[in-house]
Amino acid sequence: MDKILVLDFGGQYNQLIARRVRSNSVYAEIKPYNKITCAEIKSAGYKGIIFTGGPNSVYDEKSPHYSAEILNLGIPILGICYGHQLLSYLAGGEIAAAESGSEYGKTELFTQDCPLFSGVPQKSDCFMSHTDYVKTLPEGFISIAESEKCPNAAICNEQKNLYGVQFHPEVTHTEYGEQILKNFIFGICKCSADWKMDDFIEKSVEKYRTELKGKRVLLALSGGVDSSVAAVLLHKAIGKNLVCVFVDHGLLRKDEGDYVENTIGKNLGVHIIRVNAKERFLKTLSGITDPEKKRHIIGEEFIRTFEAEAKKLGKIDVLAQGTIYPDVIESGKGDSAVIKSHHNVGGLPDIMSFESIVEPLRDLFKDEVRKVGIKLGIPKELVFRQPFPGPGLGVRVIGEITEEKLELLKEADAVFRSKIDKLDFNKRPNQYFAVITDTRSVGVMGDARTYGYTVVLRAVDTDDFMTAEWSRISFDLLQTASSRITNEIKGITRVVYDITSKPPATVEWE
Ligand code: XMP
Numbered sequence: 001m002d003k004i005l006v007l008d009f010g011g012q013y014n015q016l017i018a019r020r021v022r023s024n025s026v027y028a029e030i031k032p033y034n035k036i037t038c039a040e041i042k043s044a045g046y047k048g049i050i051f052t053g054g055p056n057s058v059y060d061e062k063s064p065h066y067s068a069e070i071l072n073l074g075i076p077i078l079g080i081c082y083g084h085q086l087l088s089y090l091a092g093g094e095i096a097a098a099e100s101g102s103e104y105g106k107t108e109l110f111t112q113d114c115p116l117f118s119g120v121p122q123k124s125d126c127f128m129s130h131t132d133y134v135k136t137l138p139e140g141f142i143s144i145a146e147s148e149k150c151p152n153a154a155i156c157n158e159q160k161n162l163y164g165v166q167f168h169p170e171v172t173h174t175e176y177g178e179q180i181l182k183n184f185i186f187g188i189c190k191c192s193a194d195w196k197m198d199d200f201i202e203k204s205v206e207k208y209r210t211e212l213k214g215k216r217v218l219l220a221l222s223g224g225v226d227s228s229v230a231a232v233l234l235h236k237a238i239g240k241n242l243v244c245v246f247v248d249h250g251l252l253r254k255d256e257g258d259y260v261e262n263t264i265g266k267n268l269g270v271h272i273i274r275v276n277a278k279e280r281f282l283k284t285l286s287g288i289t290d291p292e293k294k295r296h297i298i299g300e301e302f303i304r305t306f307e308a309e310a311k312k313l314g315k316i317d318v319l320a321q322g323t324i325y326p327d328v329i330e331s332g333k334g335d336s337a338v339i340k341s342h343h344n345v346g347g348l349p350d351i352m353s354f355e356s357i358v359e360p361l362r363d364l365f366k367d368e369v370r371k372v373g374i375k376l377g378i379p380k381e382l383v384f385r386q387p388f389p390g391p392g393l394g395v396r397v398i399g400e401i402t403e404e405k406l407e408l409l410k411e412a413d414a415v416f417r418s419k420i421d422k423l424d425f426n427k428r429p430n431q432y433f434a435v436i437t438d439t440r441s442v443g444v445m446g447d448a449r450t451y452g453y454t455v456v457l458r459a460v461d462t463d464d465f466m467t468a469e470w471s472r473i474s475f476d477l478l479q480t481a482s483s484r485i486t487n488e489i490k491g492i493t494r495v496v497y498d499i500t501s502k503p504p505a506t507v508e509w510e
């Protein structure tokens with residue numbers, strides 16, 4: 001399989017670059033610049049290298065550098081932004097602060113004929129974000145594009161297949177960015193488009209069937225996308241030798257425990273041990289109101305419950321985890337094995353010793369994991385489900401978690417979600433749920449006075465959950481959700497809609 005190395009110099013778009021390459025069915029992997037040597041690059045057999053952008057100045061001593069030897073490996077290189085400047089610098093060019101100031105945002109680009117710009121008109125728009133620029137070209141290089149403020153907006157040494165672009169071809173604001181990346185991947189690196197999800201499944205199944213032969217494997221199934229896909233994939237490889245422990249802490253959404261058990265267990269044949277631990281969790285959480293304490297207790301109890309169940313299983317050789325690619329790279333640890341933290345509390349206990357850990361999805365992005373899930377026959381509703389926090393409804397019951405509040409919340413949340421789920425998939429907010437507050441207020445029903453809880457409906461639109469806008473869902477939808485909740489659920493007298501974005505608020509209330 002042909003692959004491209006995305007050599008990461010700290011740019012904010014490193015994941016995006018890899019995804020753009022992969023969307024062309026060519027495998028790309030990201031390595032931090034200080035975690036891979038020239039010799040390793042050479043022996044790994046990459047067909048091309050992309051230097052990412054980064055926030056630094058090449059001439060700052062502390063900025064990330066790389067051995068100039070990389071230019072002589074005979075592997076095509078495309079430098080982007082900082083990567084373009086670094087490439088020029090390593091080749092002997094001069095980088096300086098742009099005399100005419102920074103260039104930021106949509107910028108007109110004038111390109112010349114060359115393999116990188118094949119099919120790109122002479123004038124187009126690109127996205128720039130830089131203060132430094134390549135002032136003097138390295139020997140053997142020519143300028144192949146310019147903008148008003150940047151004379152060397154793209155450069156190349158065609159003979160050596162070395163290219164640099166000051167702009168960002170990976171972002172959609174660069175009109176012909178996709179074409180430029182395609183030109184690099186296929187025209188210059190001569191990659192074949194052979195990274196396919198079907199192949200991924202087939203190869204993984206083959207690999208784990210051999211590697212895990214005769215071994216017992218344990219996986220903590222949460223019912224989320226990643227652990228479900230990992231479970232079904234491994235089940236395909238090793239069948240009943242995979243045991244999944246599904247800790248139902250009672251803080252799942254209405255009917256969710258049964259849904260997971262039926263979908264992954266009964267319908268897809270995965271061996272699941274479900275531990276109904278609601279009472280244990282509620283008991284430990286009794287009287288606790290501090291959100292961080294709740295999170296901690298839920299995480300801790302989860303591990304203790306998982307551990308107790310695992311012990312009953314006798315000898316287990318291998319631990320399987322649903323770690324995905326962003327977990328690996330976001331941890332900043334490159335290719336080191338990271339124990340994915342369960343429910344945000346530092347991983348599984350040390351006392352459980354395993355021969356090894358398998359992470360069948362560690363090379364995949366979320367959208368790829370979803371594709372694999374669909375191909376494995378996992379229902380769309382599960383594969384495309386909205387994110388759900390590890391501590392579950394525990395952080396959506398404000399104040400003390402009582403059984404009464406929890407049950408009221410489950411019902412209200414189910415009503416709200418059922419209304420939104422009727423919308424087309426692409427019209428749904430990215431996350432939508434209910435929260436039960438600790439506030440009770442007076443209501444009236446018929447001629448009688450009522451006194452019950454206030455429920456909040458929350459829905460947000462976001463790309464990455466780092467920032468989020470409150471969703472402008474229709475008043476009609478809010479109206480029906482509100483009347484159904486107050487009419488059908490005794491104990492809730494008031495429904496409010498949260499119109500705070502993130503920042504300043506967070507998505508969750510606790
Ligand atoms: P916040 O509330 O931080 O949420 O704006 C951003 C995203 O993270 C999810 N979230 C959590 N996920 N454990 C999790 O696994 C947690 O403790 C947790 N807190 C928030 C939240 O649902 C949203 O998608």
